[in-house]
Amino acid sequence: MLLVFWEISGFMSHNETTLEALEIRPATQADEAFANDLLFRTMHEYVEATWSALEDQEYYYRINSFDASKTWIIQCSKKDIGRLTKTVIEGDCVFIDEIHILSEYQRMGIGRRIIERVIAEAQKLGLPVKLTVLKVNCAQNLYLRMGFNVTAEKNNRLHMERPLSHSKAFGA
Numbered sequence: 456m457l458l459v460f461w462e463i464s465g466f467m468s469h470n471e472t473t474l475e476a477l478e479i480r481p482a483t484q485a486d487e488a489f490a491n492d493l494l495f496r497t498m499h500e501y502v503e504a505t506w507s508a509l510e511d512q513e514y515y516y517r518i519n520s521f522d523a524s525k526t527w528i529i530q531c532s533k534k535d536i537g538r539l540t541k542t543v544i545e546g547d548c549v550f551i552d553e554i555h556i557l558s559e560y561q562r563m564g565i566g567r568r569i570i571e572r573v574i575a576e577a578q579k580l581g582l583p584v585k586l587t588v589l590k591v592n593c594a595q596n597l598y599l600r601m602g603f604n605v606t607a608e609k610n611n612r613l614h615m616e617r618p619l620s621h622s623k624a625f626g627a
Contacts, residue, residue: 458604482526490521490538498557504591505611515519519553539569549577551586570601587612
C-alpha cells in the first residue's frame with residue numbers, strides 16, 4: 456500500500472462562523488485516545504441503531520480503531536477537531552476508511568473540503584475513491600451529492616465509489 460500525504464491550510468468556512476485555519480497533519484501514536492474517543496462520540500448513535508448486541512458494537516469499534524500509519528488529524532486553529540483515515544490501494548483506489556469531525560464543527564463544510572482533497576489526490580493518481588458508510592448514517596447524503604454512487608449493500612453498509620471519470624462540480 457502506498458500512502459500519500461497532503462495538507463489543507465487557510466480554509467475559510469462556508470458557515471457564518473469563520474474558521475481561522477483548517478490544517479491536516481499526520482497522526483502520531485499520541486493521537487490514539489483522541490481518535491478512538493472521536494470514533495465513539497461521532498458513531499455511537501449509528502452503531503447502536505445498527506447493532507443491538509454489545510459484542511457487535513464492540514467489534515465495530517475494534518475494526519475501526521486508530522491506526523497511526525494511515526490516519527491524519529484535522530485541526531482548526533491548532534485544535535484537534537477530526538480524523539481522516541485513508542488507504543491508497545495501489546492500482547485500485549483511494550479508500551476513505553474513516554472521516555469523523557467533532558459535532559460542534561460539523562455542518563461547516565469541513566468534511567466536504569477534506570473529501571474534495573481526497574478526490575483531488577485520487578485524480579492525480581488516476582484512481583477512483585471508495586468508501587463504506589453505515590446505512591443509517593446520514594453522511595451518505597453528502598457522499599451522494601459529491602458524486603459517489605452506491606455499488607453494493609452488504610452487512611448494514613453501503614459501498615460507494617466516486618469514479619475517476621466523474622465530472623460533477625464540487626460546489627453542486
